[in-house]
Amino acid sequence: MKKQRPVHLNLLTIRQPAAAISSILHRASGVIMLFAVVLLVWALAVSLQSAEGFATVHELFSGWFAKFIAWGILTALGYHILAGIRHMVMDMGYWEELNSGRISAITSFVLAIILSILAGVWLW
Known part of the structure; x- marks a missing residue:
């Protein structure tokens, strides 16, 4: 009894429909936001401890890389909301x-x- 199954399935050659990609990206944006919540709660906790903590968080979040991270978080949030409404x-x-x-x-x-x-x- 020999089964005729593919030995090597190249996942990069399979073309997913737009609805499947939307669902996968909805899940991925949820995971991104989960990690973003940890970062944002930490920043909130440090900034509320003292004036020095607030200055530290302000300095940390005013750089180019931090703005890029914030842009990524906002992009994930926007997509997650839109895809959630769609679902x-x-x-x-x-x-x-x-x-x-x-x-x-x-x-x-x-x-x-x-x-x-x-x-x-x-x-920006």
């Missing part, structure tokens, strides 16, 4: 067909890019 609408019974799911996924990508650009303009 909630799908849970209510709308956008469940293949075409409407693809359109809603692409729309969430475009809106996330616009929000990301706006966050970058706001930070």
